[in-house]
Structure formats: C-alpha cells, structure tokens
Amino acid sequence: MRLAITLGGTDWGRSGLGTYTRALLPRLERRLSETGGSLVAIGTRRDFEAYEDVLGETGRSFIPEFTNRPALGAAWYLTRSGARARAEGADVLLLPAANRRATLRPGLPTVGVIHDLAQFKLPGKYDRLRTSYVQYLLPKAFASLDAVVAVSHATGSDVARVLGRPAEDIHVVANGVDTERFVPLEDVRVAEVRARLGLHEPYVLYPARLEHPGKNHLRLLRAYAASAARRSHLLVLAGSDWGAEALIQAEIQRLELGTRVRWLGYVAEELLPGLIAGAAAVMAVGLCEGFGLPALEALAAGRPVVAARAGALPEVVGELGIICDPLEPADMAVAMNHAVSNEALASRVRREGPAYARQRSWDRTCDGLLAICHAVAVPLAPRLAGVLTGA
Template sequence: MKLILSVDALVPPLTGIGRYTWELARHYQTKTQNIESVRFFRVNDWVDNPADLLRIPALRKKHGYLRRRMPKNWRAWALKKQMRGAVFHAPNYFLPDCVESGIVTVHDLSVFKYPETHPIQRRRHFEVGFASTLARAAHIITDSEAIRLEVADFFGWSLDKITAIPLGVNEEFRPRVESELAESLRDRGLSFGNYSLCVSTLEPRKRVDQLVRTYGRLPVTLRQRFPLVLAGSSGWLSEDLQVEVKRGEQEGWLRYLGFVPEAQLPYLYAGARAFFFPSAYEGFGLPVLEALASGVPTLTSNCSSLPEVAGGAAWLVQPDDSDALMDGIEHVLLDESWRAAAIDRGLRVAGQRNWGACASRTLELCRRFF
C-alpha cells in the first residue's frame, strides 16, 4: 500500500489535532509491514521529514519547489500524477483541492453546532470548502462513537462509511511520586496533591466560566486548601471569564497559568488532587484521558463523547447545572473511597488507549481502500 498523510496541522505548539497528526506520522514511519511507501503532504508540497515542521519552523518555508517553478495548472497535474495509486488521509477535516478522493478525519461538528464559539475565519473556511471535501471523501474517521453517530445524522451519511477510532494517550502521562514532581511544581508555586486542575482553552463551549463561578461558591476553607489551577490559552470570547479569573486570583483560590508547554503538562497533571473538565461538547476530550492516565480523580460532563472517553472512571455532571457541578467537585475532592476506586478504574481505561493502537487501526482502514 502507498500511503499519503496530510501534515498541515503540524504547527508548534501542537493542538489536539496536531498531536493526533504527529502520532500518526510517527507511527507510520515505523510500521513498514504491507506499506510500500509513506509520504507526507503539506500545502501543495511534499515534506521529507514531518519532525522538521516541529523542530525548526523556518524549514516550513524551504518547501515549495512545485509552487515556485510550475504554473498552477501544471502543478495540479503533477501532484495528481504523483498521488496516483496511493491512499490519501487528511487528519484535519479537509482534503486538499488536488486530491481526487481520500479518507478524512472529522473530529467534531462544533463549527456547525456551536458556530458562535469559533472565529469567523474558521466558520467561513468550512462554509466555502467542506462540502467539496465531503463530495470527495471515500470514508470518514471520527474520534468517538458519539461523533460517528452525529456525523451520520448531520450529513445523511451511511454509518458503513464512518468509522470511530479512539485517540491515544502519550506514555508520559502516568502517576508520579511526589519527589519526582517537587521541582516542577515548586517553580509554579504549587505543591503535590494540593490543587485541582483544568486544562482547557478558555472558550465558551468548554464551560470554564461555569467551573470558575461554581468553584467560587465552595466553602472558603475548601477553596483555600485546594485552589483551582487553570492551564490553557486564552482562546476567544473569554473577556468576561478573564475578569472572573482575575477576581479569583485576587481572592487567593485560583491560579491561571496560561499556555503550558506540552513537555510540562504530564507533571502538572500528576501533581493534581483532582481534574475538572465540564465541557459542553467534545469530539473526544483528550485532557480527560490524560488525567485518567496520570492517576487523577476526574469530573467531566455527561454529554457528547465525554462519558465514552471516561469509560465509567469519572464523575459525570450536566455542565450547565451549577448545583450538580458543585456537589461533584466536593465529591471528587473529598470522597476517599470513590477517589481510590476512580484512580484504579481510570488507569485501566487509559491503559487500553494508546497511540500505537490508534495508528494501527487507522492503517487497517486505509488498506481497505488500496
């Protein structure tokens, strides 16, 4: 089988889709059985080594021979000829215009269901280009069964043409002893087991605003004992939330770390007393899986893909029910019997989800179209 993987999402720092793309690329390069060749494609050009796109961003500019040297119509003809006989996988929603047919990963439908939570440029990109991708897609991959059913219903596709392949979790996300974390946590003014954590972009559908408001209603002693730590980019439509965050910081029960480099996240997770992720909608909810793999008792929402990802290991709440959310936060922080069982269950669930299995199942699907 000849395989081509689009790597347009490999832009540092990696987003969730960027991580997914990178893990597929990394595993594809080592899984040579029944694969004649693997090539990587980005912005109408070939990429020799996808790792270069992460290590040295300037190298992204050196590609472009076809664009510089050929007229547009000849460039499209040359690319189609080079792709002939290969299976093309686009892991970031869109097939390039030069691809006649391929496999597409659709991570969620938030741009359609919650358009107000996306920048206008992204909404327009889908409005202009996604219909063309669907017309050329031979098969769709989703990250969860929940989104598989949603895509079939929303676009009128047969379920036979959609396959759910769960994402994986990096092996760096694991339980760690206090001595292993002391220096990393001390640098951030944190101590082992004495804070709760939410890792999320600050945007409306993540319901971080609901989490912050609800946390502010907890008993003062509980908030002081386990302050809430937020990690993630500021996102969009978060101005009101930023005001609430600053108020919580001034009162001493909240810390906003902003973007945390990927290499430091496993330590931040492993040192937490609890993890809270009350998002209203997720295609998969990778932070939940990372928390479970880190041995951290977790609360998440009872909607979209999140119960599926949690696998019975997390406390589930309706994200817009503030009272239920507050009860759940107290339960996850204080109920030692539930916490012990949740940790064990979470480690078992996370142990079944790895990037190698995700890549292998994706390769098996690609072989069906060779």
C-alpha cells in the first residue's frame, strides 16, 4: 500500500496535533516499508522543515506556501488534496487533522482523524469565516470519508451526535504517549530544566496554549487565587499565545497574581519532560479536550493530575486523576489543594502512573490506523462495481 498523509493543520509540530503527527510519521513509514509499502507526505516547505527530523525515507509532495494561511489552506485541502494524493500514486489518503483540514470528493479511499469537535460546542472559538467553514463545509467533507477515526470515545460520541454519523461507523484509536521521554526523572535532571526556565519555587503547571475560552485559563486563575496553593506554589503557564495573552494578563493583574504566575510561552520539546516531571501537579482543565495528551504525559511522569469533568479527560486519566468541575473555580481550587498536599495520592501516582501510561503507546496508535487504512484500500473500480452489482 502507498499511503499519502497530509501535514496541513498540524501546527508545524507545536501543539497536540503536532505531537500526534510527529509520533506517527516515522512509525507509519517504518511499518509500511516492512511490508513493501511506502509513505508520501503532502505539505508546504514550512511543514517539511518542521518535521524534517522524523520524516526519514518518507516521500515529499510540496504544495504552495500560501496554504500555510488557515483560510487558504482549508480551501486548498478541500478541493485539491485528493487530486494531489492520486497524482502521487497513493492507494489511501490519511488526514491526521481532519477536523481542521478535510477534503471533498477525494477520488480515492480516505481516512480522517478527528481530534475534537470543540468548534461545534464552544461559541466564539473561531471567527465568522472559520465558523462558517466548520458548520457548513466540514460535515459535507466528513460525509465523504471512507472511515472516521476518533482519538477517544468522548470524541467519537461527539461525532455521532453533532454530525449524525452512526456510532458503529466511527473507529476509536486512542492517542499514545512517549514513555521513553515522559518518565519520572531524577532530581538533578529536573533541577537543570527548572534552572533553565527560572523556576526556583514549587509550581503547579498548566501546559496549554493561551486560547480563550476553550483552555479555560480565566477560571483557572480565579481558582488559583482562591486556593491555599497560591501561597506555596507558583502557577506556571506553558504554551504559545493563540490570541488570549492580553485577556489572561489582564486577569492576572486584576487578581493581583503578578508575582505568583509565570508564563513561559512555547516550551521546547527537549525541556517539556523535565518541566512536567518537576511539577507538584499538572492541571488539565480545558472545556472540551478531545483527548488531553498533557494529562497522560503527566501520569507517565508520575505526577498528580487535576482533570476537568469534560470531554475526554476523565476517560484519559481514569482513577488516577483528580476530577473537578471546570466551570466552578471553587471546585477547581479544592482539587488543586488536594493535588499538591496529599502525599498518599502523590505516592500512588508515582507508583502506578507510568505503568498506566505504558498501556497507550504510539506504536499501538499507528497499528490501529494502518489496519483501518488497509481495510479501505480497495481499488476504486472494484468498489464501484460492488455497488452496481449489490455486492
């Protein structure tokens, strides 16, 4: 099988979608080559520069740089990605970010991965143009998919409910976690990372892009301001600005938290495991997470997690997470205090968290996706013949 994978909409490796794509690319290429198949990636020069270190022998199909712009990129993928995949001799097209970059009438078997449908559930997440794309074009594009993959059961339920796709048509293939990078680290390695980032006090970490309202930073700040943890721990925000920095900074000033909250911006990949392993607790309080990869990374590192009772987060953390109401700062504050002060809980997560995380590997995710791609990889002519004959 020759598989085409699109890189558009994956944030050049700098988000959860980017982590997903970065983990899959080398595994897909390796698995396909072992069976005589091949992988070709479709993207811009910027895309290929972002993933150069994991592409290996993957083929490269370059598309115009203007597609790096969200609206133009969405339009190109809707109308041209199927034709490009066919021109590259692909048997199957894999869309790893189908909830952002989908295709209409691709002309070859197509598998789309949906990470979340927050844009259907959170008013104000996107501007008017993107909202129109989401509400009117994405459902039509999803209808053309031969297989829909959801990264969690929660996302699968959202797809079934919001898009009217039958539940039995949705394949759940959970995200994995890199348990070689995210592990309990010895104090000296944690200290090195903390020194590089200027973190000289105990801290609670929220690794999430600055996006409002989805990532729920304002309620988290109010919870922190009301918590006992405010006096003993810094609140550290790690993630790029997605338009909410000014709003969040204003709330920090209003709550008089200027000396207690640190925003690190985007944290380099090599520093993130140490940053997570050094946290007293990790917050995962988004309003509609389709998976919540940082929560699983924290458990892999043996760190307590406070997770929102929303989206896929309860599903991801299981019994090891502290669940809170993400709409109630008071409830979030209680959970935060519990996470940083309960030594019995911390000991249990250190003991059980890494083994729990190892049950979800990226190899397993890759194999699940490939099995679905193989299942739909029937030449188009026989498929049409089967429809005509009623087979």
